[in-house]
Amino acid sequence: MRFASDNWAGVPDEISAAIARAGTGFAPAYGNDPLTARVTERFCEVFERKVEVLFTATGTASNSLALAAIGRPGGQILCSTEAHIENDEWGATEFQSGGVKLATVANAAGKIRPDGLAAALARYPEGNRHGPLLGLSLTNATECGTVYAPAEIAALTAPLKARGLPVHCDGARFANAVAATGASPAELTWKSGVDFMSFGGTKNGCWAAEAIVIFTPGVLHDVAARRQRAGHTFSKSRFVAAQFEAYLENGNWLHWARHANLMSDRLRAGLRASNSVRLAWESSANEVFPIISRAALANIRAAGGFCHEWPADALHPDARPDPDETLVRLVTSWATSDADVEEFLALV
Ligand SMILES: Cc1ncc(COP(=O)(O)O)c(C=O)c1O
Structure with a gap:
């Protein structure tokens, strides 16, 4: 019943074994090793085009x-009010860029609203x-x-491109997102106007593997130098590469993500069927946001369960929790079991 975050989960054997395999012998440092080169090629295959990977x-x-690498003095970057970066x-972002400002845009359950974006573009x-x-x-x-x-x-990207x-x-x-939409990685990024991304592996089964992936050549200025100065250039890059190789191999990453999403689907279905709980909004990836009674939360915690309470101020005042209720966030992962889901639903 550990629904606090997907990065509370451990690591599948495939990832651990890949790190162990990479741990023998010698290899050039700072990303000049053959494994890093091979994984960069894998990213190109996954995204169906030449990409740069850091x-x-x-x-x-x-x-x-x-x-920070799109920064200019005094500039603003638009993002959702719910954005992690905000x-x-x-x-x-403000620190690494030397003071770029994030300007928030209205969203609906985390998704930037086209009318909110239009208003922000008109403001600037x-x-x-x-x-x-x-x-x-x-x-x-x-x-x-x-x-x-x-x-x-x-x-959303069209008016920016314009x-x-x-x-x-x-x-x-x-x-x-790939697992929930059924769209390809390319369709969800550069084919829809995304120029660069932060590609996460850690929440979905890696030990610690994240990457900046660049689709539009030249869009990021001095990004490698910025990474170096921030202390994020790995000397033993091959160990991050090993994780990504196992992650992307045989569709493992999507298999694990589909499992996480399925566990959330089951939570959602069980919570919808309950008359003592309501979902604060509908979601379709591996996070679920129910409003539950404080008594149920106490039961869950007493039984050793974990989940975070979540701010409800984004909700319409009529939809916010009553004083004896609270909004919680449940996050499922590759390691969530049916038993976790059933136990949680029984306690709620
Ligand atoms: C949407 C989103 N972006 C970025 C991050 C940052 O990840 P990290 O904790 O590895 O810095 C998180 C982590 O919770 C996240 O949920």
């Missing part, structure tokens, strides 16, 4: 270093007095467990 240790590093990264026309607009960051799967389909991404501005995707849970 490993980092964390999703926060990928987001902030990549976004709420949870302690100003990492070219030559405005607030500073240059630098681009847009969207998250897929979103922080609310919802997903964007390719057409929805294309509708102004010659780049688009970033925070893909900490990209595997869950």
Whole structure:
């Protein structure tokens, strides 16, 4: 019943075995090893085009270093009000970029609303007095467990493209978005106007493997130098590469993400069927947001279960929890079992 986060889960054997295999012998350091080169080729196959791949240790590093590389003095990057870069990264993008500002855009359950984006673009026309607009960051799967389909991404990226501005995707849970939409990695990114992304492996089964993936050549300025100065250039790059090789091999990443999403589907179905619980919003990836009684939460915790309480201020006032209720976030992973789901539902 550990639904606190997908990064509470351990690591599948395939990943551990790959690290152990990479641990013998010698190999050139700092990304000049054959395994890193092979994995870069794998990324090109997965995305059906030539891509540049820079490993980092964390999703926060990928987001902030990549976004800093589109920075200009006084600039603004648009993102959803729910974005991890806005709420949870302690100003990492602002810090790495030397002061770029994040400007938030209205969203519906984590997904940027086209009318919110239009309003933001109107607020920052070219030559405005607030500073240059630098681009847009969207998250897929979103922080609310919802997903964007390719057409929805294309509708958001089009007005940015019309102004010659780049688009970033925070893909900490990209595997869950691919699994939930059934769209291809290419359709969810560059084919829909995404120029660069943060590709996450850690939440879906890796020990610690994250990467900046660049689709549009030249879109990021000095990103390798920024990574070096931030201390995210791995000397033993082959160990990150080993994780990604096993992750992408035989569709493992999608197999694990489908399992995580399926466990969330079961939670959603069980919670919908209960008359003592309601879902705060519908989601389709591996995060579920029910409003449950505080008594149920106490039962869950007493039984050794974990889940985080979640802010409810994004909800319409009529939809917010009553005083004896609370909104919680449940996150499933490759390691969630049917028994975890059943036990949770029984306690609720
Ligand atoms: C949507 C999203 N982006 C980025 C991150 C950052 O990942 P990390 O904790 O590895 O910095 C997280 C982690 O929770 C996340 O949920």
